[in-house]
Amino acid sequence: MNAAGRVSARRLAQLLGRWRRHGSRQGAVDLAAGIRLLVLDGRLPAGTALPPERELATAVDVSRTMVAAALERLRADGLVVSRRGAGSWVAVPDGPVTDHGLTDGDPHVIDFARAVPSAIPGIEAAAAAALPRLVAELGGHGYYEQGHPDLRERLARRYTERGLPTGPDEILVTNGAHHGLAMALRLLVGPGDRVLIEQPTYPNAIEAVRAAHALPVPVAMTDEGWDLEGVEATLRQAAPRLAYLIIDFHNPTGHQLDVPGRERLAAALRRARTPVVVDETQLELDLRAEPVALPPLGAFAGDLVLAAGSAGKSHWGGLRIGWLRASAEVVNRLLAVRRGLDLGSPVLEQLLFAELLDADPADLVERRRELARRRDALADAVRHWCPDWTFRVPDGGLSLWCRLPEPSGTRIAAVAQNFGVRVVPGSFFAPAGGLERWLRLPYTLPVADLADAAHRLSLAAVSVAETRASITDNGLIPVT
Ligand SMILES: Cc1ncc(COP(=O)(O)O)c(C=O)c1O
Structure with a gap:
């Protein structure tokens, strides 16, 4: 079987977490059950090469005999196959894994x-309004690396209205907030650099940090929101190259950082001179009867802030339109990064989103x-x-x-x-x-x-x- 990938012993030990039941004497059973769950929930895809028994034994701190016994159980289940001298892989067992036989995309799931x-319902009307504007564009080249000027103008105005004076040269239109984060990571972070994140945080952001070969350094959230003392200590001690924070209706906890919190966070970032990507994807999702607009972090921490916004949650993810708001100098450097990745966002979607921003807020x-x-x-x-x-x-x-x-x-x-x-x-x-x-x-x-x-x-x-x-x-x- 060809390996889909390889999981290191250390990573597998991390994924397994607390695999051993409290007080259990059946280590091999527990270890097999832990690996089985990782396979069933898709975190060890079929074809993944497992680490050598000896390495796994060291990483999970058990005997090699116990690892061998656990693998034997998994082989009996059909979840692992092994070949002498070549190692072991995750396998898809014959027959249904589940009694109900439910699969992804099943309408009953x-x-x-x-x-x-x-x-939101306004998409169709906005698309109709954008179409004649697209026709007017067809004589041109259609490449707007920084984003369509009309959309940048509207997005800039929104920041100005929120209390952060912004010009269109401080906006870069992206293919979603995630694209914006990936570009910011490319610009600001190198292999081995640390990136401060909240824990919990948006899982794809963790993947983006990893994809940049950087190390996510988590600061745990508390029941009340941000542990700003923890953030300050981590900025001082871990010297992260970048921070990534979701301060407006945090995914997944829903917390919002209040104004004194923003001031304190901004002061800490300034002291450490650490730039921050502030993910504003959920900004518009204020569900209070009277939404309370708080000033963007950029109003307190200036050029250290790159705000990553998106049409995804407020209007529709399928538009794949987002933006970065940063200083004009940083936007220029991001543009250079972008040219190594792609050459701009689709024009029709940009025009459509510009219509949506002008539409009735109802x-x-x-x-x-x-x-x-x-x-x-x-x-x-x-x-x-x-x-x-x-x-x-x-x-x-x-x-x-x-x-x-x-x-x-x-x-x-x-x-x-x-x-x-x-x-x-x-x-x-x-x-x-x-x-x-x-x-x-x-x-x-x-x-x-x-x-x-x-x-x-x-x-x-x-x-x-x-x-x-x-x-x-x-x-x-x-x-x-
Ligand atoms: C916090 C957060 N950031 C980014 C994204 C991705 O946004 P986009 O679709 O604009 O790339 C999401 C989507 O779920 C999200 O929850």
């Missing part, structure tokens, strides 16, 4: 893995109202079906960050598929795993699905709790 709303108001309704419905459903899960009802954003009574997030997520829900465990929101007591539950789906999903998750949680009781009987985790 509720997708709780993405916290992304569908398009659609956005309605989007917020509907999301608030869904948030409250999900909160009620979780209280009903999962009464021992706790969460804070966030003022904004797209998800409830739920605390579980046991460190069983990954197990519940793995088993939930079999109850017809795809959900992302808390461990995905941290660079080295952990956060096993947390699950992110998005409230972007219609209310009926939200209630159904909470019910299904409660069944998955019960199944996991029962599995823990029965795991010693046959050494396998029944995924029913």
Whole structure:
């Protein structure tokens, strides 16, 4: 079999987290169960080459015999194949892994893995209005590396209105906020550099930091929001080259950093001279009856801030339009980076988004109202079906960050598929795993699905709790 990739012993140990049940004497059974869950939840894709037994034994601090016994169990399950002298790989077992046989894209599966709303209604009208403007563009070359001037003008005006005077030369239109982060990382970070992040944080941001061969340095969030003392200490001691923070309706917790917090954060960044990418993707998702617009971090930390915005959550992810707001000098340097990647964003989508920014704000108001309704419905459903899960009802954003009574997030997520829900465990929101007591539950789906999903998750949680009781009987985790 060809290897899809290779997982190092250290990484596998991180992914496994707390694989050993408290007080268990069945190390091989537990280790096999841990690896099995990683395979079932897709974090060890089929074809992945496993590390040599000796290295894995050292990384997870057990005997090589125990690792060999765990692999033997996995081979018996058909989840691992080995060839003498060549090593072991993750395999897809023959036959269905789950009783229900549910797969990705199955209409009976509720997708709780993405916290992304569908398009707002104004898209069609904006597309119709953008079309004649596109026709007027057709005689030109269509390459706007920095972004269409009309869109940059509108985006700049919005920052000025929010309290950060901005000109169109301080805006770079991107293909989404994620693209903006990737470009900022290319510009500002080199291999081995540290990047300060929140923990939990947006999982794809962790991937982007890794893709830049940089090291994510997490600062844990508290129940109240940011541990600014921790941020200050990390800026001092770890000397990160860059910080990446989501201060407006943080994904996944929904927290917003208040004005004194912004001032304190800005002062710390200034002292350390650390630039920061502030992810503003969720900025428009203020679900309070009276939204409170706070000044952007750039109003306090000046040129150290690169704000990454997006049309994705406010209007529609399918537009793939976002932007970076930075000093004109940084925008120029980003442009040089961009030329090594792509040569601008699609013109029609830029014109369409410019129309949306000028459109009646009623659609956005309605989007917020509907999301608030869904948030409250999900909160009620979780209280009903999962009464021992706790969460804070966030003022904004797209998800409830739920605390579980046991460190069983990954197990519940793995088993939930079999109850017809795809959900992302808390461990995905941290660079080295952990956060096993947390699950992110998005409230972007219609209310009926939200209630159904909470019910299904409660069944998955019960199944996991029962599995823990029965795991010693046959050494396998029944995924029913
Ligand atoms: C915090 C955060 N940043 C970035 C993104 C990606 O944004 P875009 O679709 O604009 O690339 C998301 C989308 O889920 C997000 O939640």
